[in-house]
Amino acid sequence: MGHITFVEHNGTTHQVQLETDKTLMQLAKDNYVPGIDADCGGACACGTCHVFIDNSWISKTGSAAAHELQMLNLTPEKTANSRLACQIDLSAQLDGLVVHLPESQM
Numbered sequence: 578m579g580h581i582t583f584v585e586h587n588g589t590t591h592q593v594q595l596e597t598d599k600t601l602m603q604l605a606k607d608n609y610v611p612g613i614d615a616d617c618g619g620a621c622a623c624g625t626c627h628v629f630i631d632n633s634w635i636s637k638t639g640s641a642a643a644h645e646l647q648m649l650n651l652t653p654e655k656t657a658n659s660r661l662a663c664q665i666d667l668s669a670q671l672d673g674l675v676v677h678l679p680e681s682q683m
């Protein structure tokens with residue numbers, strides 16, 4: 578099985594085993610990755626699962642949908658690489674994915 582790497586703003590990395598029946602947010606929560614609070618439980622309504630996707634992975638994760646962009650516009654530190662982890666369904670093609678966490682979620 579593959580893995581996903583979460584990188585905190587301070588550079589601390591957390592490599593967790595990929596589970597394809599979860600969202601990226603669920604995987605982070607289940608593996609106690611700090612900085613993913615997910616206050617709304619994955620309803621795309623809180624913005625506390627904000628992550629940055631490395632450029633090389635955007636084609637595989639896809640871009641944010643309109644409702645996700647509306648939520649992202651309310652989060653600090655939004656960039657062109659921003660996504661909400663609860664809106665990314667994991668699949669085998671995301672093996673090796675690296676995501677960074679914003680400073681505001683430390």
Ligand code: FES
Pocket residue numbers: 602614615616617618619620621622623624625626648661662663664
């Ligand atoms: S968990 Fe609330 S927006 Fe993702």
